[in-house]
Amino acid sequence: MSKSITRISHNAPVLEDNDPQEDLVTLNIGPTHPATHGVFQNVVQIDGERIVSGVSTIGYIHRAFEKIAEHRPFYQITPLTDRLNYCSSPINNMGWHMTVEKLLDIEIPKRVQYMRVIVMELARIADHIICNGILGVDTGAFSGFLYVMQEREFIYEIYEEICGARLTTNIGRIGGFERDFNDVAFAKIREFLVRFPPVLKEFQELFDRNRIFIERTSNVAAVTPEEALDYSWSGPILRATGIDYDVRAHSPYCSYEEFDFEVPVGTNGDVYDRFMVRNEEMWQSMRIIEQALDKIDKEPKGIFHADVPDFYLPPKEQVYTSMEALIYHFKIVMGEWDAPKNEVYHAVEGANGELGFYLISDGGRTPYRLHFRRPSFINYQMFAPMSSGMLISDAIINMSSLNVIAGELDA
Amino acid sequence: MSNITLSDAPPGVEGAGFFATTLDKAIGLARANSLWPLPFATSCCGIEFMATMGSTYDLARFGAERPSFSPRQADMLLVMGTIAKKMAPVLKQVYVQMAEPRWVIAVGACASSGGIFDTYSVLQGIDEIIPVDVYVPGCPPRPEAILDGVLRLQDIVKNESLNRRNTPEYKALLEKYGIVTDNG
Amino acid sequence: MDKLTNETVIEKLKSQFGDGITHISEPKGLLTVETHKDHIIEVLRSIKEDDSMQFIYLTDITAVHHPEREKPYAVVYHVHSLVHNVRIRIKVFLEKENPTIASATVLWNGANWMERETYDFFGIIFEGHPDLRRILNMDELGVFPMRKEYPLEDPNRVDKKDFYFGR
Numbered sequence: 108m109s110k111s112i113t114r115i116s117h118n119a120p121v122l123e124d125n126d127p128q129e130d131l132v133t134l135n136i137g138p139t140h141p142a143t144h145g146v147f148q149n150v151v152q153i154d155g156e157r158i159v160s161g162v163s164t165i166g167y168i169h170r171a172f173e174k175i176a177e178h179r180p181f182y183q184i185t186p187l188t189d190r191l192n193y194c195s196s197p198i199n200n201m202g203w204h205m206t207v208e209k210l211l212d213i214e215i216p217k218r219v220q221y222m223r224v225i226v227m228e229l230a231r232i233a234d235h236i237i238c239n240g241i242l243g244v245d246t247g248a249f250s251g252f253l254y255v256m257q258e259r260e261f262i263y264e265i266y267e268e269i270c271g272a273r274l275t276t277n278i279g280r281i282g283g284f285e286r287d288f289n290d291v292a293f294a295k296i297r298e299f300l301v302r303f304p305p306v307l308k309e310f311q312e313l314f315d316r317n318r319i320f321i322e323r324t325s326n327v328a329a330v331t332p333e334e335a336l337d338y339s340w341s342g343p344i345l346r347a348t349g350i351d352y353d354v355r356a357h358s359p360y361c362s363y364e365e366f367d368f369e370v371p372v373g374t375n376g377d378v379y380d381r382f383m384v385r386n387e388e389m390w391q392s393m394r395i396i397e398q399a400l401d402k403i404d405k406e407p408k409g410i411f412h413a414d415v416p417d418f419y420l421p422p423k424e425q426v427y428t429s430m431e432a433l434i435y436h437f438k439i440v441m442g443e444w445d446a447p448k449n450e451v452y453h454a455v456e457g458a459n460g461e462l463g464f465y466l467i468s469d470g471g472r473t474p475y476r477l478h479f480r481r482p483s484f485i486n487y488q489m490f491a492p493m494s495s496g497m498l499i500s501d502a503i504i505n506m507s508s509l510n511v512i513a514g515e516l517d518a
Numbered sequence: 519m520s521n522i523t524l525s526d527a528p529p530g531v532e533g534a535g536f537f538a539t540t541l542d543k544a545i546g547l548a549r550a551n552s553l554w555p556l557p558f559a560t561s562c563c564g565i566e567f568m569a570t571m572g573s574t575y576d577l578a579r580f581g582a583e584r585p586s587f588s589p590r591q592a593d594m595l596l597v598m599g600t601i602a603k604k605m606a607p608v609l610k611q612v613y614v615q616m617a618e619p620r621w622v623i624a625v626g627a628c629a630s631s632g633g634i635f636d637t638y639s640v641l642q643g644i645d646e647i648i649p650v651d652v653y654v655p656g657c658p659p660r661p662e663a664i665l666d667g668v669l670r671l672q673d674i675v676k677n678e679s680l681n682r683r684n685t686p687e688y689k690a691l692l693e694k695y696g697i698v699t700d701n702g
Numbered sequence: 703m704d705k706l707t708n709e710t711v712i713e714k715l716k717s718q719f720g721d722g723i724t725h726i727s728e729p730k731g732l733l734t735v736e737t738h739k740d741h742i743i744e745v746l747r748s749i750k751e752d753d754s755m756q757f758i759y760l761t762d763i764t765a766v767h768h769p770e771r772e773k774p775y776a777v778v779y780h781v782h783s784l785v786h787n788v789r790i791r792i793k794v795f796l797e798k799e800n801p802t803i804a805s806a807t808v809l810w811n812g813a814n815w816m817e818r819e820t821y822d823f824f825g826i827i828f829e830g831h832p833d834l835r836r837i838l839n840m841d842e843l844g845v846f847p848m849r850k851e852y853p854l855e856d857p858n859r860v861d862k863k864d865f866y867f868g869r
Binding site for chain 3: 165166169171173174175177178209210336337338339340350352357358449450451452454461463465467475476478480484485488489492517518
């Protein structure tokens with residue numbers, strides 16, 4: 108078989124047993140299988156319960172983001188980024204804004220940067236809640252999922268306070284935010300910092316020394332650092348193998364260099380380590396949010412965007428009342444802005460790994476080319492080769508621990 | 519005593535020891551309050567459906583306790599998320615596998631009309647391949663909106679005539695979508 | 703260990719490949735070079751395996767279509783030296799008819815799907831790729847949709863009239 112299907116050494120070999128039936132069974136898992144949490148199709152050859160080989164088919168919700176992006180003005184691409192990794196859309200929004208700001212050389216005020224850090228870390232927590240909660244469900248523990256989902260709902264309430272939407276948030280504009288966080292939002296963020304730790308602690312205690320959970324996850328789908336790098340993995344699953352590559356620490360953006368946080372790493376890259384890395388990242392995100400709130404207190408109040416009227420869409424109420432805002436609004440919407448001819452690659456640490464935006468501008472109102480480096484797409488390609496030799500049940504929890512989001516996978 | 523509320527009885531004739539109503543109404547009532555959903559979740563709306571099923575919103579209150587991942591035992595197909603053209607035959611297959619009576623809710627802008635994705639790869643609304651009973655707007659709809667969609671479907675189910683699935687009009691509707699029924 | 707800078711990378715590439723490396727620039731600080739398709743695998747191999755550079759992490763492979771150019775297809779590699787935290791972008795321009803380039807799967811397994819995606823959207827043939835099929839689009843699609851000549855919308859759709867959308 109081709110190179111991509113060769114068995115990876117650490118997986119247990121297919122057992123030599125005295126099975127009278129020598130034929131392998133072909134099993135089609137997906138594209139709407141309930142155990143896959145999304146539209147993934149894997150056609151696997153199985154020997155009993157053990158997978159011998161598999162082929163992944165993806166593209167079942169291919170929506171042509173990159174083609175649409177070539178036809179939309181810069182500010183209209185934010186709603187597209189929402190729908191990439193819809194479990195943590197604010198990170199995508201912010202990543203996109205920062206990419207355009209890098210292209211346009213816009214300096215963002217510190218207060219806005221800290222506000223961005225808060226929404227990004229909230230999004231990371233929301234995403235990790237889903238992933239770890241679902242991992243619990245897949246290993247047979249439904250209750251943990253129900254506990255943490257309530258906290259995710261609370262994060263969505265904070266989003267609603269900030270931008271009005273729950274899931275596809277469309278937070279912010281190029282140059283800052285569309286409005287300041289209101290007092291309720293700040294109060295809710297502070298409340299979240301108080302109410303989430305006990306829940307997370309309880310959630311963690313349900314799992315991390317739970318014998319069933321450990322037996323189901325420990326040493327399952329263990330990946331060595333070399334293999335992970337060979338397959339260009341990034342994010343928590345790469346860190347679970349022991350490589351401390353985190354874009355936030357490696358090439359800080361949005362003032363992450365000012366924050367005191369740790370990058371948790373695992374030791375043997377199995378499902379259990381991925382679970383623990385994600386849990387620890389949630390704790391670290393809480394630390395970051397706390398620091399960001401303190402930093403915001405020290406900044407002058409009321410600043411929520413950079414002073415770049417040429418590129419920042421003015422608030423709607425000003426467009427209706429002020430001539431100047433109307434002119435800038437008209438210019439931006441009609442595409443009369445001076446984007447430089449240049450190319451930019453900007454990466455942020457998405458919830459699943461390095462989320463990169465490769466933007467080529469030819470000076471027009473739309474990008475000439477926009478390519479998303481989507482961590483789910485790149486992380487998922489190892490799934491089929493690494494599944495060979497695994498039990499079906501292990502492959503299922505391996506998939507949930509990769510946290511592949513269909514929208515990001517298929518673009 | 520628990521605080522369970524019972525649904526109202528359909529209009530009928532009541533007397534000492536008996537209650538008479540039409541079979542349509544009685545069966546409609548039973549069906550409407552035990553719709554088993556088949557979540558066909560592909561993208562963002564599926565995450566909101568998770569919230570709808572989860573602890574805060576709790577779709578189970580409306581008789582949809584058990585998400586049926588087998589089309590054979592489902593009554594209500596909830597299509598949530600973008601359906602790409604690559605996915606369209608799969609969706610149609612799932613619909614064909616469902617037993618009558620079956621209802622479809624298109625949740626979200628993508629399932630209803632293609633949404634913001636007017637592109638070469640996306641089906642412009644699932645009603646191009648299967649009949650739809652209720653459309654829920656939103657991108658994605660809030661869980662309350664999804665619940666409202668289910669309640670609107672319950673209204674349809676309550677008032678559906680028992681004979682509807684055998685009428686020539688219904689057969690013609692399915693034939694329009696290229697679905698041939700051989701079960702009667 | 704000395705810190706790796708863009709200048710040292712350029713120097714090393716120049717000394718090894720001479721005129722094979724052209725159009726050196728640093729847009730937004732990210733070293734960008736162009737090379738020829740005959741050299742691409744050697745260039746990638748040398749930056750990956752050179753002990754002082756160690757560009758071991760393949761971030762991304764994609765392509766860009768410039769229809770007005772003589773060689774319209776640019777294959778773009780983003781490679782990252784995790785040790786030194788330096789990124790490099792390598793471009794290779796390919797001819798209009800039958801664009802082919804050697805596959806990077808000999809260096810990274812991770813290049814597999816990235817190249818399949820690039821093939822799917824741009825029709826660029828990666829020679830030596832183990833499994834070069836469409837990945838996201840349907841096999842029946844017949845065109846390479848990210849090429850600039852193809853429209854965004856499905857031209858066969860009937861329910862949405864361009865008239866109503868101002869197109």
